[in-house]
Amino acid sequence: MRKIEKLVPVCVAIASLMVAVPAMAAPTGTLVIADSETPENLDPANATNSTVDELLIGDYDTLVQFTAGETTVSPRLAKSWEVSADGLTYTFHLRDDVLFHDGTKFTADDVKFTFDRLVAAKGNVLNDTGPYDSAEVVDPTTVKLHLKSSFGPFLSAMSRIYIVNKKLVEPHMSEDNARTWLAVNEAGSGPYIVTSYKPTEAVDLKAFDKYWGGWSGKHVAEVVFRYITEPSTALSLLKSGEVQMAPKINAEDKVALQKDPAYTIDVGKAATPMFFDFNTQSKGLTGNKLFRQMLSMTFDRQLHLDQVLLGFGSIPDGPLPADWPGHVGGTESKFDLDAAKKLVDDNGWKGTTLTVRYLPAIAEEQQAVEQLQSNLAQIGITLKAEGMTFPAQAATLQKLETTSDINVIYSFPTFPDPHAILNTDYNSAFDGFKGGYNWANYANPAVDTLLNDAASSSDQAKRVDLYQQAQKLIGADYPAITASLPGFVVAMSSKVVGYKYNVAHHQTYNYMDIGLK
Amino acid sequence: MRYVIERLLFSVLSLAVLLVLTFLLTHLSAADPAVVAAGPNAGAEKIAQLRAEMGLDKPLIVQFLIYCSEILRGDLGISWFTRQPIAQDLLQELPPSIELVVVAMLINLAISLPLGLLTARYANTRFDDAVRLLVLVGAGLPIFWLAILLQQFVGGQLQWLPIAGRLGFDNRDFAGPTGFALLDSLLAGRLDVFADALAHLVLPAFSLTLLFTAVGVRITRTAMISEFRKDYVVLARAKGAKNGRIMFRHVFPNGATPSLTVFGMQFGWMLGATVLVEEIFGRPGIGRYAVKAVTQSDIHAVVGVVLTVGVVFLLANLLADIALYLISPLKHRSPSTP
Numbered sequence: 037m038r039k040i041e042k043l044v045p046v047c048v049a050i051a052s053l054m055v056a057v058p059a060m061a062a063p064t065g066t067l068v069i070a071d072s073e074t075p076e077n078l079d080p081a082n083a084t085n086s087t088v089d090e091l092l093i094g095d096y097d098t099l100v101q102f103t104a105g106e107t108t109v110s111p112r113l114a115k116s117w118e119v120s121a122d123g124l125t126y127t128f129h130l131r132d133d134v135l136f137h138d139g140t141k142f143t144a145d146d147v148k149f150t151f152d153r154l155v156a157a158k159g160n161v162l163n164d165t166g167p168y169d170s171a172e173v174v175d176p177t178t179v180k181l182h183l184k185s186s187f188g189p190f191l192s193a194m195s196r197i198y199i200v201n202k203k204l205v206e207p208h209m210s211e212d213n214a215r216t217w218l219a220v221n222e223a224g225s226g227p228y229i230v231t232s233y234k235p236t237e238a239v240d241l242k243a244f245d246k247y248w249g250g251w252s253g254k255h256v257a258e259v260v261f262r263y264i265t266e267p268s269t270a271l272s273l274l275k276s277g278e279v280q281m282a283p284k285i286n287a288e289d290k291v292a293l294q295k296d297p298a299y300t301i302d303v304g305k306a307a308t309p310m311f312f313d314f315n316t317q318s319k320g321l322t323g324n325k326l327f328r329q330m331l332s333m334t335f336d337r338q339l340h341l342d343q344v345l346l347g348f349g350s351i352p353d354g355p356l357p358a359d360w361p362g363h364v365g366g367t368e369s370k371f372d373l374d375a376a377k378k379l380v381d382d383n384g385w386k387g388t389t390l391t392v393r394y395l396p397a398i399a400e401e402q403q404a405v406e407q408l409q410s411n412l413a414q415i416g417i418t419l420k421a422e423g424m425t426f427p428a429q430a431a432t433l434q435k436l437e438t439t440s441d442i443n444v445i446y447s448f449p450t451f452p453d454p455h456a457i458l459n460t461d462y463n464s465a466f467d468g469f470k471g472g473y474n475w476a477n478y479a480n481p482a483v484d485t486l487l488n489d490a491a492s493s494s495d496q497a498k499r500v501d502l503y504q505q506a507q508k509l510i511g512a513d514y515p516a517i518t519a520s521l522p523g524f525v526v527a528m529s530s531k532v533v534g535y536k537y538n539v540a541h542h543q544t545y546n547y548m549d550i551g552l553k
Numbered sequence: 554m555r556y557v558i559e560r561l562l563f564s565v566l567s568l569a570v571l572l573v574l575t576f577l578l579t580h581l582s583a584a585d586p587a588v589v590a591a592g593p594n595a596g597a598e599k600i601a602q603l604r605a606e607m608g609l610d611k612p613l614i615v616q617f618l619i620y621c622s623e624i625l626r627g628d629l630g631i632s633w634f635t636r637q638p639i640a641q642d643l644l645q646e647l648p649p650s651i652e653l654v655v656v657a658m659l660i661n662l663a664i665s666l667p668l669g670l671l672t673a674r675y676a677n678t679r680f681d682d683a684v685r686l687l688v689l690v691g692a693g694l695p696i697f698w699l700a701i702l703l704q705q706f707v708g709g710q711l712q713w714l715p716i717a718g719r720l721g722f723d724n725r726d727f728a729g730p731t732g733f734a735l736l737d738s739l740l741a742g743r744l745d746v747f748a749d750a751l752a753h754l755v756l757p758a759f760s761l762t763l764l765f766t767a768v769g770v771r772i773t774r775t776a777m778i779s780e781f782r783k784d785y786v787v788l789a790r791a792k793g794a795k796n797g798r799i800m801f802r803h804v805f806p807n808g809a810t811p812s813l814t815v816f817g818m819q820f821g822w823m824l825g826a827t828v829l830v831e832e833i834f835g836r837p838g839i840g841r842y843a844v845k846a847v848t849q850s851d852i853h854a855v856v857g858v859v860l861t862v863g864v865v866f867l868l869a870n871l872l873a874d875i876a877l878y879l880i881s882p883l884k885h886r887s888p889s890t891p
Binding site: 068074076077079082084085158160161163164215216219220232234235236237238240260262263264265266268269272273275276278397425426427428430431434448450459460465466469470471472473 | 586701709719726834836842845
């Protein structure tokens with residue numbers, strides 16, 4: 037009896053521990069993020085938009101994903117995969133322990149349904165999946181994706197294909213391929229569930245207790261996105277403790293907060309270069325390569341980094357970030373106003389007037405344009421600046437006669453691969469006339485061939501070589517100035533732990549890895 | 554009755570003109586929403602398909618006629634970006650904005666009418682001078698500047714009122730049948746939520762109303778001064794009526810009628826101006842919805858917003874006109890009425 041009595045406290049202690057361990061691991065606390073731009077909708081077909089992506093990245097799962105801070109994909113719903121020798125078939129072996137938020141078991145049928153629905157709905161996310169053809173269910177845990185031709189970055193592009201719950205979505209397919217339904221409803225299996233969606237106010241996500249990945253480590257039980265447009269309001273909310281992360285406050289305030297131990301300023305190594313694109317097809321002076329060479333020397337990147345970005349970023353050396361595979365440096369002119377002035381004087385270009393179009397809503401664009409205006413004025417060239425909205429600016433690019441001499445545009449690669457920047461910004465298939473973002477209207481058949489060959493190859497060494505050749509050719513034609521490589525700067529309370537910038541999901545937050553001290 | 558019918562017909566005609574102008578102006582901005590809707594790297598073929606689906610490949614007049622036929626069926630269309638029926642979007646966004654404008658309007662009336670009356674009664678005194686100076690300052694303050702100032706000082710430094718939002722964090726899940734937080738909280742018997750919603754309204758409503766209040770005080774003052782000079786006031790004074798009775802029984806009801814017309818119009822103007830306040834105070838509403846729709850060239854959503862603001866503007870004016878007619882039917886009788 038005594039022995040049993042002695043054992044009682046021990047048993048109680050063990051039982052307490054058994055209860056306590058899961059309790060410690062359970063997500064706790066609420067993370068509030070003040071973001072500036074309201075989301076368009078919740079449809080995974082529209083996940084190329086970062087306001088949508090930032091919500092879906094926690095609500096849904098993908099086959100493979102870029103973990104924040106990494107530049108290669110790692111398994112998610114797919115445990116492993118193989119690629120056929122011809123690069124036309126990707127076979128994914130799926131997890132069998134995944135539940136959607138409604139309790140339905142995830143299978144290969146959901147993957148096929150997701151792709152079939154994206155094709156039917158002409159989902160924007162398919163823009164980046166190259167020559168995707170079809171999906172085939174082999175068994176409940178095996179699915180094959182077939183391509184029409186080989187596509188090197190296909191696996192990377194899977195990081196934006198959020199897998200939907202067929203059981204929930206299929207009944208709405210007859211309406212409009214479920215676009216209206218999925219715009220305001222969720223059908224995911226991710227670590228968090230969108231529980232409240234008020235797009236002009238706030239979106240709430242709550243931790244999913246049956247998440248297949250489990251909840252070991254520090255996590256928050258609830259994530260709230262509050263949409264605060266005014267930077268000073270976001271700063272006040274951060275200081276009052278009502279929000280814990282405020283990415284869109286002014287750079288000056290971020291510099292000030294760096295000195296305060298109550299806050300952390302994270303400078304994410306973003307890969308979103310800002311370009312001054314010269315209209316290479318113009319019948320005016322920007323159609324002249326020598327003139328473009330002169331222009332390419334007129335922007336002081338260091339001054340821009342110091343004065344406009346306040347040091348939050350890095351100086352670009354060509355269109356690709358320097359640490360990306362395939363990058364080659366020295367392809368673009370350095371700032372040299374004297375050399376530019378000599379070219380202006382030698383060629384009688386003094387008195388020329390050019391037009392630049394940009395988005396005044398983006399402060400960096402506005403200030404970069406003013407800087408270029410000032411530099412060009414010093415060498416006798418007048419730069420007229422016309423601010424507009426993005427749809428209006430894109431519309432002007434559709435005809436040569438309405439395309440301005442210079443356009444400012446950022447590149448927002450959806451995954452860290454040279455294809456995602458070079459193909460978008462320099463392949464003639466995506467020039468402005470065709471509604472693409474190659475706003476220099478750059479058309480060099482040799483470059484197109486190199487970019488297309490690199491995209492269709494799965495041999496990484498070969499791709500690196502092709503992209504390097506392409507960058508050299510592009511640089512020699514002076515179609516643009518890569519003006520800046522801004523960092524993605526997030527101001528947050530020092531209580532936030534685990535935040536990391538994700539280069540494959542720009543302007544999103546890895547809230548699934550974040551805990552609060 | 555005939556007067557009311559005439560006003561109604563005039564309102565419908567005004568809306569039709571507004572519809573044509575907004576539709577045409579939005580299209581003539583030459584933006585291409587298909588490029589935005591298609592996303593990056595879409596390719597020319599997909600953009601062309603999308604343009605056809607959106608009806609943008611049709612001649613402008615055809616697009617307009619299709620749109621008008623939908624409007625007549627009560628359908629404002631589907632937003633190209635929220636992917637929801639625009640009418641449904643607007644019904645969700647309108648209550649917070651209307652609530653803001655109503656509170657702003659109440660502050661406006663509570664200040665404008667008595668201050669207008671008192672400055673008229675004590676015209677050209679130091680009190681009148683002081684109020685006129687304040688009015689001048691109030692009229693010159695930009696809404697966004699005042700909003701930021703109040704937010705940073707009263708909300709941020711003094712912490713007397715909330716900095717932003719519509720409800721406090723603890724009440725974020727509160728919802729009711731009407732979408733008006735003040736009304737819903739009362740209906741639910743939640744006085745704590747009512748107080749919370751009201752606290753969140755004070756700074757935005759005050760920022761929104763100050764400019765309009767300055768105008769309201771001046772208009773009311775001018776109307777009251779002219780009323781004080783009328784013969785019936787002189788007669789009333791001669792008969793020995795007390796000042797208070799003259800002011801509140803005679804001058805105020807008669808002098809308030811011109812102000813009523815202005816207040817009716819101010820209600821619509823305020824709704825149009827909510828965008829500034831909603832953006833600064835992070836409040837949901839039709840202003841924020843409009844900004845997103847404009848920046849994305851979501852044409853039907855833009856037209857939907859303009860029509861909604863137009864309807865509210867006309868309704869407010871109609872109500873003001875009807876109120877004036879009821880107060881003084883002879884003044885507002887139609888010229889053709891025998």
